[in-house]
């Protein structure tokens with residue numbers, strides 16, 4: 001059935017004509033900003049896109065730091081396609097599979113789950129993302145006992161370029177599932193997903209100040225010492241905040257007060273960052289040390305328990321990301337962590353001595369268990385062995401575009417750094433909307449990441465490598481060059497498979513809105 005332009009225009013949001021990233025770093029003015037609320041409306045859009053030779057890009061919360069969702073054609077947002085459809089409780093009572101419309105934001109899902117005594121097992125730093133968005137770029141949290149957030153997904157329904165709906169899972173078209181579970185939005189429109197939730201839990205956390213050198217000394221044991229572990233590294237203070245936590249049934253007890261949790265503290269921090277970005281850049285190390293002291297204190301509390309809290313799982317696993325920011329994050333083998341952090345430390349120290357560049361803190365240091373069993377292993381086999389700690393996975397398949405290193409598998413047997421992925425996250429804030437210089441810092445950071453077989457997080461502000469040149473000089477400070485010249489060697493057979501599946505499902509390129517990003521990165 002043909003669709004008219006009028007059929008599509010009525011789905012456009014009159015209030016929303018522009019689109020931008022959360023960080024206010026990229027903007028676009030799509031020809032139409034569409035907010036459908038039903039499958040029929042989505043199918044009308046896809047039919048019309050064929051007819052009028054338009055591309056379609058989907059955005060969730062726009063929280064990807066890069067220009068991956070920018071388009072001049074048609075942009076779809078599924079904020080009005082956000083219902084929770086069903087709950088299927090497993091007879092063991094260990095988990096419940098929840099079917100949702102894929103535009104639902106994680107914070108909305110958290111609230112619905114909480115009202116039913118349920119929760120997500122693992123989260124990233126925030127819950128603003130849509131369910132489709134959080135899986136589409138490979139979002140992760142920080143735990144040696146959990147994989148990517150998409151590990152919680154049981155099945156995915158896509159609206160294809162043909163207009164058909166297709167539900168894929170580890171048992172139904174597994175290769176397509178592996179493509180869809182980290183699709184970069186280029187395969188089709190994710191309309192529904194089934195998420196594996198567990199009974200709600202509180203999280204008992206211990207936050208310690210640890211000297212940077214001591215963290216490196218204890219690298220081999222620190223990551224597996226609790227279910228959830230994350231580190232914020234403050235290079236100019238030569239200190240880290242080590243946050244370790246586990247599921248608990250304890251009653252709530254609030255965390256200690258935070259300096260930049262107050263309006264005044266936050267504004268003062270932003271003002272100081274602005275001053276060191278715009279007026280006197282050599283002030284940055286002193287600013288970082290001052291803020292560290294106000295926020296956390298100074299003396300090491302490592303091994304003394306640190307400051308304790310018991311929070312609901314969402315409050316504990318999410319965190320305050322402070323200001324709008326650039327984010328460049330890479331994944332690499334955790335076993336190389338000590339050498340890598342030492343090299344980054346040397347680069348940052350040398351740059352500050354010469355005044356070449358200054359970094360913002362914290363550099364986030366996190367890990368995940370992106371080790372995958374053989375394809376025959378079902379989630380249920382892992383769940384049976386789990387013994388109460390770690391993931392009750394919804395699937396155990398490696399996404400074709402997973403950017404984590406390939407490591408030996410261990411989910412339930414003793415886990416060591418050999419099985420884990422390290423994520424290093426170089427955040428640079430934009431105080432009061434002012435861009436700090438990022439180019440030289442990100443270039444040096446990436447050179448170290450590449451030397452240790454790192455790959456960048458798909459959503460973020462990486463620079464990458466030039467397809468034509470060897471000198472890799474972007475025209476604007478920190479501008480993305482992309483991965484086009486390394487995609488095939490870095491992603492190998494899985495990358496080729498992804499591209500073939502993409503082409504087969506979408507031969508006319510309906511879902512290649514934001515094509516510049518895809519071309520730059522060699523994914524089409």
Ligand SMILES: Cc1cc2nc3c(=O)[nH]c(=O)nc-3n(C[C@H](O)[C@H](O)[C@H](O)COP(=O)(O)OP(=O)(O)OC[C@H]3O[C@@H](n4cnc5c(N)ncnc54)[C@H](O)[C@@H]3O)c2cc1C
Nearest residue numbers: 060061062063064124125130133136139140184185190459
């Ligand atoms: C403050 C902040 C904190 C963050 N914390 C973390 C973190 O802890 N860990 C981490 O790994 N990442 C983190 N991120 C990155 C973020 O999780 C990802 O960028 C995520 O993809 C954003 O989801 P979104 O809903 O905003 O999607 P968008 O950014 O709008 O889109 C992301 C991708 O999903 C595609 N997409 C969206 N909806 C659909 C759909 N229905 N069908 C098909 N494709 C779709 C888009 O086309 C695009 O390719 C953070 C980002 C910010 C800004």
Ligand SMILES: O=C1O[C@H](CO)C(O)=C1O
Nearest residue numbers: 125321325327364425427
């Ligand atoms: O992209 C991200 O932003 C925050 C850091 O501020 C985070 O944890 C990401 O990942």
